[in-house]
Amino acid sequence: MPPAPKSGNLFELPDPLPGAEVFTALFETPHLRVERILSTGQATPPGEWYDQPQDEWVVLLQGSATLTYEDGAALALGPGDYVLIPAHRRHRVDFTSCEPPCVWLAIHSFG
Template sequence: MSANLFDGLPPAPQPEELFETLCARPGVRIERIVSTGQCSPPGFWYDQPGDEWVALLSGSATLRFEDEATGRELRPGDWMFIAAHRRHRVERTDATTPSVWLAVHLDPPD
């Protein structure tokens, strides 16, 4: 199976993010996320049970960790590893250019 990560991008802005699972196996899920101006709701923090590796392929975004005073500005090519239960939020995504993310979710060990 193959495809292009930039095929079928919705025009910005859209009311909701697009989540598409590209591959899933026991213990791992790879997904494409397309953001078009969305951000986390006020006061909301992701607190995921497994690790996540994420790369921003296009657009721009600001990702903030609860234990840091300011957000991290992301541009195409930037990636980060988010450890399980490290609370984080998306403070901003580009409202004019789709922000395409590649995310690898790793299930917690048994």
Template sequence: MKRALTTGNLFDPVVSADAGADAGEQVDALVEQAGVTIERIVSTGQASPPGFWYDSPRAEWVVLLSGAATLEFEGNAQPHPMKPGDHVLIEAHCRHRVAWTSDGEPSVWLAVYYPGGASS
């Protein structure tokens, strides 16, 4: 049985050039299967609200493909700046937030969420 291909380009624009940060962050689920989710996230100047922390029951591996961003992790005073190619593995229930994303160019993320913690 032939299956249809699902294709795309991670760098395709998601908002019109004149919309900018006012258009909001774009999150596209690319794959959702067997407890694994792969998302493309495009940020244009968005950050987590003050005092907000992500606390996911799933682990998350994220890579920044373009743009620039800074993550913060609860209990760690040092911010975690990211540039294209940087990736980080965030264990389940590791509280974190997006402190900053560039508003000069889109920050394109690829995020993989999966059950449990990291595997060796």
């Protein structure tokens, strides 16, 4: 993995926008990872669930998205909305906007 940038702008987007999600590590230690995620209409494939071994705190800075948990609970997110997803809480992303693209800031905590 390339070294994390020392400075930048979270809203600076590539032109043209990529067809796949882009995960950029901004800061990383053995116990913490901060990353920007850029989504342009992607969703978790049907029948698949994220089941992460670490807690994840995420804030949607731009765009709109829908997060769904395995128990059926759904959370619509807009700019400024954040959520803590505990380790092993199975979830999926059912929707991310294309216009504007979603800009997320995610913080992962490792034991």
